[in-house]
Amino acid sequence: MSDARRWFDLSSPFRMKRGGELVGARLAYETWGELNAARDNAILILTGLSPSAHAASSDEDPSPGWWEEMLGPGKHIDTDRWFVICANTLGSCKGSTGPADVNPVTGEPYRLDFPELTLEDAANASFELVRGLGIDLLACLLGNSMGGMTALAYLAQHPGSARAHASISTAAQAQPFAIAIRSLQRESIRLDPNWQQGRYDDAHYPEAGMSIARKLGVITYRSAMEWVGRFARIRLDSDQRDEEPFAVEFQIESYLAGHARRFVRSFDPNSYLYLSRASDWFDIGEHAGGNVDNALKRLGVERALVIGVETDILFPLPQQEQIADGLRAGGAEVDFVALDSPQGHDAFLVDIPRFGAAIARFLAAL
Template identity: 85%
Template sequence: MSDARQWFALPSPFRMKRGGELVGARLAYETWGAPSATRDNALLVLTGLSPSAHAASNAQDPSPGWWEEMIGPGKYIDTNRWFVICVNTLGSCKGSTGPADVNPATGEAYRLDFPELTLEDAANAAFELVRSLGIARLDCLLGNSMGGMTALAYLAQHPGSARRHISISTAPQAQPFAIAIRSLQREAIRLDPNWNQGRYDDEHYPEAGMSIARKLGVITYRSAMEWVGRFARIRLQADQRDDDPFGFEFQVESYLAGHARRFVRGFDPNSYLYLSRASDWFDLAEHAAAPGPGSVESVLKRLDVERALVIGVETDILFPLSQQEQIADGLRAGGTEVEFVALDSPQGHDAFLVDIARFGAAIAGFLDR
């Protein structure tokens, strides 16, 4: 199997919003479909915190992607029609330059010497990639979760750069509940002795901290309704428990542990810290001409998007429906033709990864109109 990833060399030096710069940085991305003669059929996907650019299978890499049922020939995002680009976020560890990569100035991994990262930096990096592909204006910019915030930063810094926008389960600014959860996740990693101020290795890896961080995340990605429906108070069989008097007793505990095991060694802890903090820092109001009440709305009004689809989930506690309504109302006030879809899916924040049929129907319908 060949690697479907492609790499784009960012302008060097690449200057960051909060100071600092990257030299010789790159973005990993994948594409599906083909650009039209006029390159007016491009759809850019910006992802949540942990996914790679491999959103779907393709000829170079037939393994299933994280949005496999959504993207492809004849699927909801039909690659017979759209030229789809998915980029791995700057600062990640899935191919794009991040804290785990070598700092050319020192010959060693950046670790905590990586410049302070914002979602505006990630957005600008993606914008440079799009320009390098000869695309003057995206037909559609799609972002979900953290990627939705990055998409808003993209549009705020480059108004009119997309004709249409699909905003999924995201936020125009980080809110206290989400900040609190992410703060605890970062604390769990930093308090693990093996984190060692970011100087860990494969032998001394902050596994316990990463495990707790992932479990906290998974708990918030789903709704209480789904936890009850899936696990209730079902206990593990006697032979599935260990001798620790405070060890796992319920199936839900075992489920979270399994989720964490599959994640911890596949994601760099420092990258997790940087991207998590960038999410907390994000505030669309920073792009307003004047601070104060209504700043977010004033920015949304001038994003210069013709049409938008905003999708939220009633059971999402991490990015609540009220924030999706705020995005929809702000875009509408700026003259954008907005479709707002509120789904009652029990899957909570992760519904866009699970409830493909309903999300896909909304997205396909919007793209077809």
Template identity: 60%
Template sequence: MSNALRLHRLPSPFRMHRGGELHEAVIAYETWGRLNAARDNAILILTGMSPGAHAAAHPDDPNPGWWDEIVGPGKAIDSSRWFIICVNSLGSCRGSTGPASVDPASGQPYRLQFPDLSLEDVALAAHQVALGLGIERLHALVGPSMGGMSALAYALNVASAAEHLLLVSTAPHSAPFSIAIRSLQRELIRSDPAWNGGDYQAGNWPTQGMTLARKLGMTTYRSAREWRQRFGRSRVADAERDPTPFAPEFSVESYLAYQASRFVNDFDPNCYLYLSRAMDWFDVADYGGSVAAGLARIQARSAMVIGVETDLLFPLEQQEEIAEGLRDGGIPTLFAALPSIQGHDAFLVDTPRFAKAIAGYLATT
């Protein structure tokens, strides 16, 4: 755990949205900048599925964060102006309580005894962090990918949660294509004998299942167009080829293997299952019977919704649906459809384009 990470103890018990409760649960978070005296300059960032709270380099932890080019002094989300908070999601494994944490009742890891996790729980746990920091109302709530769904859950469950909403490459609910991909990822993990019904042991993780799930994820995080430019039909050098029949031969295959190897021991498999399912479950339509009715319940002074033309996993029409629904509900909403070729991951890699859009929006708030 880095020196910049702080822990906030949740109310105990913390009641979960779909039933069950947690005791002595904590949320890990980091902050950048200073909360002003009026306590009205706070921006809370909710993350995608796998990142932790370390969104950017910090005086106490100079390692680059997952959104380092967007968050920091003088950057699009400017820590010299805003008090920025980033939380590790409830249910994750980067400091917050999740299925890999020890259940104080049993002294053993929760594993599948962790209660059903929903993005409402992620949102309300993050809200407790804001309250704990003395913030009644956020200046802005920011969420890319799953974080955008959590931000919607936050805004739907906490009246006057934030003055402004910035929703990036996200959706009002998961479309069946995304559900299919995530369901298959979960099945790949569960099909690994080492998963063992969730009772895997240290040193014997379901690494094969996690590898396959990550590779599948990677096919949906970028775009066919980017890969065509980047890899084309280039081959792995003969000297580096594994001679096993059907082993990787094209560069794109070794790229997938490399990406998976970086992830596979870095994220707890049960946490992955819980967070992945929470994304499939979340639905703005649960609030009022339709996506439009749900979005119309949200209160904010303004919103911006950003999406990318090449996003397979959270297709642009879903960001458009959010923007239209917020507008129909009376919130002045900017909608930016960016021509990035990096697909869903563009917010992490096509940062000049995103920085410009985000900085431009925050300047108006």
């Protein structure tokens, strides 16, 4: 299969917020549409923890992307009008430099020698990419989930670098419930004997730890309402059950196990740890003496769209309201949209009709 990914060389050394630096680091990205002569039609998409830069299909890579129904010619994010960039997060394992990559200084994989990573570092890497593409001012900076926090970090460090901002199912600072869940996910990986302080290999991979981490995540990505509607208390047929004591019995358990199987070998455990901790560390208030509202006032955008979901337990609606109020106090014209999607946090990935309509309306007015 062809690959539409491109790579951008970051400044070397690339200096990190909490100390340390990367030498020869790069960022993976994809683009759709054409940058116009004025260079004022660019949209940058910053992703959640696990996606790659492949948000949508293209002539170079026709495989469906993780936001396939949202992005493309004539779609909600219309690439006939917009030049769209999607960056894979620094620290990931989907093409951008991360813990699984070789440290050119030592010739060995970074593993836990990778510098402490913050979302501010991820934001600065994406800022370098945008400038490297010859774009001084984004038409819109769009971030969802962890990418929404990264987008806020981007604007906090580079105020006025985007005319508009679309903030989707995210938070201005990590909150206790999300920190608690992510802490358990990291603990499940670290307590797996095969993790070996980050020195696992294909033959000795922390499969159980990653599986539990993924299951915990999936549980929080959807809502209790959806679990009831999809699975209720339906049990597996007897021929689908293992004979072991306490083995999987309900359909919901089987669903979670299937999700975990598809994920565990597709994502690097150390990258998961680094990005998860970076999410916990994020607090935009650090950019304004500890005051979140003051930090949001200073981002320098003219227009903003803030979308939240009423059933989202990971990034609940009051966190979206805080972002909307802060941006409004800073002089931005803000559209706040609270959706009643039953799918919880993952709604931005699956409830495309509702999310797409809100995003399309917002972009049409830019």
